[in-house]
Amino acid sequence: MAALEVSGLSCNYHGTAVLNNLSLQVQENEIMCLLGASGCGKTTLLKAIAGLLPISQGEIAIHQQVMNAHHVAVVPEKRNIGMIFQDYALFPHLNVAQNIAFAIQNKEPNKRHVQERVEEMLALVNLSDLGDRHPHQLSGGQQQRVAIARAMIAKPQLMLLDEPFSNIDTQVRMRLITEIRELLKSQGISAIFVTHSKEEAFAFSDRLALFRAGHIEQVGRPQTLYQHPQSRFVADFLGLANYVPATVIDAYTVLTAMGTVRSQAALNAQVGASGQLMLRPRQIQLSLTEQGNGKVVEQQFLGTHSRCAVECQGLRLEVSTNELLPAVSQVHVSILPHALTFFADSQGQRAVA
Numbered sequence: 001m002a003a004l005e006v007s008g009l010s011c012n013y014h015g016t017a018v019l020n021n022l023s024l025q026v027q028e029n030e031i032m033c034l035l036g037a038s039g040c041g042k043t044t045l046l047k048a049i050a051g052l053l054p055i056s057q058g059e060i061a062i063h064q065q066v067m068n069a070h071h072v073a074v075v076p077e078k079r080n081i082g083m084i085f086q087d088y089a090l091f092p093h094l095n096v097a098q099n100i101a102f103a104i105q106n107k108e109p110n111k112r113h114v115q116e117r118v119e120e121m122l123a124l125v126n127l128s129d130l131g132d133r134h135p136h137q138l139s140g141g142q143q144q145r146v147a148i149a150r151a152m153i154a155k156p157q158l159m160l161l162d163e164p165f166s167n168i169d170t171q172v173r174m175r176l177i178t179e180i181r182e183l184l185k186s187q188g189i190s191a192i193f194v195t196h197s198k199e200e201a202f203a204f205s206d207r208l209a210l211f212r213a214g215h216i217e218q219v220g221r222p223q224t225l226y227q228h229p230q231s232r233f234v235a236d237f238l239g240l241a242n243y244v245p246a247t248v249i250d251a252y253t254v255l256t257a258m259g260t261v262r263s264q265a266a267l268n269a270q271v272g273a274s275g276q277l278m279l280r281p282r283q284i285q286l287s288l289t290e291q292g293n294g295k296v297v298e299q300q301f302l303g304t305h306s307r308c309a310v311e312c313q314g315l316r317l318e319v320s321t322n323e324l325l326p327a328v329s330q331v332h333v334s335i336l337p338h339a340l341t342f343f344a345d346s347q348g349q350r351a352v353a
């Protein structure tokens with residue numbers, strides 16, 4: 001069963017269309033990331049799902065219950081949604097325990113039960129000792145964990161997270177991402193998470209939807225979008241890509257200036273089609289040899305790997321290497337075996353599986 005189903009959704013602000021016929025499904029216990037440049041409509045979609053924005057067309061259903069459709073608009077508080085924001089949105093005058101209790105104290109008359117639930121939530125987010133502190137006495141990561149506990153105490157069916165890690169310093173961010181991901185998974189909560197950061201999207205989501213100007217360009221597993229983008233827009237948004245002019249010579253092979261390259265999956269392009277072979281920096285291999293077809297022209301040590309620029313047959317290629325190579329090296333450039341990604345000139349889209 002889908003936790004969320006958005007079908008043919010359009011939204012506008014004062015007559016200007018922001019979302020245009022957008023459809024998206026989030027499965028039970030799945031974390032979906034909405035990734036895209038500033039202003040492309042990610043927050044607008046979250047607001048529409050939360051019921052904070054009227055829709056002009058389409059349908060939104062949560063666990064098969066229609067929330068928005070023609071003549072139907074369920075109010076936000078009846079949608080059973082938890083929301084987490086970039087700025088935590090905690091009440092400054094309440095302590096941590098009171099902030100967490102806030103979401104249920106008006107619905108739950110039994111004070112003892114409220115206290116037990118707060119203690120449970122504090123333990124879940126590893127803040128059991130900090131219930132008496134006020135938000136200003138906590139770090140950004142701790143404040144965001146309070147916000148998560150406050151959202152979870154009401155047992156939401158769906159959690160919406162709007163750039164929740166943007167204010168967290170980079171040292172703590174990856175740890176918090178792992179922690180919150182595990183928490184959502186262990187509690188069986190489906191979530192939609194908005195970010196501009198591809199690193200956060202890769203680390204936090206099961207699937208990601210890449211936005212472009214009010215529509216979704218491609219949706220799928222992060223690895224699939226990274227390795228098999230359907231358009232150059234997706235390829236470039238998700239990381240550095242080299243483009244090598246190529247011509248398809250049979251169902252599995254393309255011809256480039258570096259010679260023929262064989263794909264591990266059948267090409268879905270016409271024989272004779274010309275276009276661009278997309279290669280990620282890790283898909284190119286360099287071996288030191290004086291008779292090599294390439295020359296190293298630039299290098300940068302980046303800690304976990306090194307970035308190396310190579311000139312080969314008139315092309316400049318970006319390659320990721322484990323170690324720095326000797327300066328001004330002659331190298332042999334080869335392409336590691338993989339299912340090739342090829343964008344035919346005629347389509348501007350991926351034509352090779």
Ligand SMILES: Nc1ncnc2c1ncn2[C@@H]1O[C@H](COP(=O)(O)OP(=O)(O)OP(=O)(O)O)[C@@H](O)[C@H]1O
Binds near residue numbers: 040041
């Ligand atoms: N209340 C509003 N009134 C008018 N236009 C708005 C309003 N809120 C957002 N917009 C416009 O709608 C478009 C989409 O905004 P939205 O906030 O959904 O983008 P976003 O992808 O979440 O951006 P960001 O990553 O910067 O938060 C933008 O062009 C924005 O200027």
